[in-house]
Amino acid sequence: MVDTLSQMLNFLNKVSEYTREAISAGNYLLQGLSVTFDHMRRRPVTVQYPYEKLIPSERYRGRIHYEFDKCIACEVCVRVCPINLPVVDWVMNKETKKKELRNYSIDFGVCIFCGNCVEYCPTNCLSMTEEYELATFDRHSLNYDNVALGRLPTSVTTDPSVQPLRELAYLPKGAMDPHEINPAEARAGKLTSEIVDWMKNNSNQNSTKNKTKDSDKQGD
Numbered sequence: 033m034v035d036t037l038s039q040m041l042n043f044l045n046k047v048s049e050y051t052r053e054a055i056s057a058g059n060y061l062l063q064g065l066s067v068t069f070d071h072m073r074r075r076p077v078t079v080q081y082p083y084e085k086l087i088p089s090e091r092y093r094g095r096i097h098y099e100f101d102k103c104i105a106c107e108v109c110v111r112v113c114p115i116n117l118p119v120v121d122w123v124m125n126k127e128t129k130k131k132e133l134r135n136y137s138i139d140f141g142v143c144i145f146c147g148n149c150v151e152y153c154p155t156n157c158l159s160m161t162e163e164y165e166l167a168t169f170d171r172h173s174l175n176y177d178n179v180a181l182g183r184l185p186t187s188v189t190t191d192p193s194v195q196p197l198r199e200l201a202y203l204p205k206g207a208m209d210p211h212e213i214n215p216a217e218a219r220a221g222k223l224t225s226e227i228v229d230w231m232k233n234n235s236n237q238n239s240t241k242n243k244t245k246d247s248d249k250q251g252d
């Protein structure tokens with residue numbers, strides 16, 4: 033009798049242990065499925081590169097463009113560069129007593145694209161482009177001379193083999209496809225142009241308030 037009772041208890045213990053494990057496994061399964069279902073509701077953020085490309089922002093700091101004819105070989109770009117990267121190759125013409133520019137190069141394998149050289153160049157012969165595809169098999173070929181630097185940048189919007197995508201993160205609510213969206217449709221987030229407009233309006237309002245305050249003080 034005692035043996036039967038202990039066998040029963042043993043069996044019941046095993047059943048309860050099994051049930052607990054089954055419930056815990058079910059919980060894990062539901063947790064995994066919740067992550068899957070959560071992703072199904074999200075907007076797509078994938079670009080089918082290289083057939084589709086995002087249009088870089090206006091202030092994107094890509095490959096530097098250089099205009100040889102405008103350069104006066106002052107070397108300001110070298111002095112302001114955190115790693116003294118640009119190489120300005122010039123000789124002094126003893127007759128004219130002026131610098132003669134021979135070559136100019138920037139190694140994009142080392143450049144950190146901070147834009148200091150562009151910011152401080154006195155003749156504006158440097159500019160940052162939207163070009164970001166600099167991948168190469170040989171890192172030494174990233175050392176661009178004045179000819180390579182003078183090449184006009186490729187543009188996502190003018191390349192006929194590419195579908196340019198804009199504002200992927202700002203699709204209208206519920207839209208899952210970034211193509212052929214009505215531009216008038218309300219977006220989930222603020223577009224860059226809308227933020228700029230808002231900032232302009234805000235600064236205008238602030239300046240009007242300040243003027244009113246100044247005139248009130250003068251009136252006092």
Ligand code: SF4
Nearest residue numbers: 103104106107109153
């Ligand atoms: S700062 Fe401008 S002008 Fe002067 S050397 Fe550099 S690129 Fe040329």
Ligand code: SF4
Nearest residue numbers: 113143144146147149
């Ligand atoms: S972008 Fe910055 S790191 Fe690159 S060359 Fe200009 S100053 Fe130097």
